[in-house]
Amino acid sequence: MRIAVVAFGENLEGDLAIGHEVLSRFGQRDLPECAVILDGRPPVLKTLESVSGFDGLVIVDAASIGESPGTVKTFNLNEIMLAGTGSPITLHGVRMDSELLYANKFLSLPPTVIIAIEVGSPVGKRISDILLSNLERYITATTQAVARLCR
DSSP states (O other): OOEEEEEEOSSOOGGGGHHHHHHHHHHTSOOOTTEEEEEEOSOHHHHHHTTTTSSEEEEEEEEEOSSOTTOEEEEEGGGOBOTTTOOBOEETTEEOHHHHHHHHHHHOOOSEEEEEEEOSOSOSSSOOHHHHTTHHHHHHHHHHHHHHHHO
8 A cells, every 4th residue: 555645836935835844744754654755846747647556645735725824624536626615725826626636537546635724824935833833733634644545
């Protein structure tokens, strides 16, 4: 069993770097044997193509999900469109729903969990205090998602 764990983006600063920060700290811990951290630099579809041989995928990333800064929510591919609002999840301010649904249809993505972290301020040199103060929650959510998919 192999589970790919990825954060998208390249050369990120501010809150947009939170996914990479989570994976950096996640990688410093005793990882479940099934977890494989992948480089999520653009293009997104190329990264998604590379997970075709995996048994699961966990995406950890900065998001706009209509919540308070620092909020973390977990979605699967069937929940990409937010219930009741019709507002799509955006990762890095980019509509990911169409890319993920396209990849799922044509690349047959493995079971996928998205850890979406609401950004406070997408600009700036450093990650905002509200996100840093919740870092342990994000790492726990990532660990739990990997553990669920490893079963």
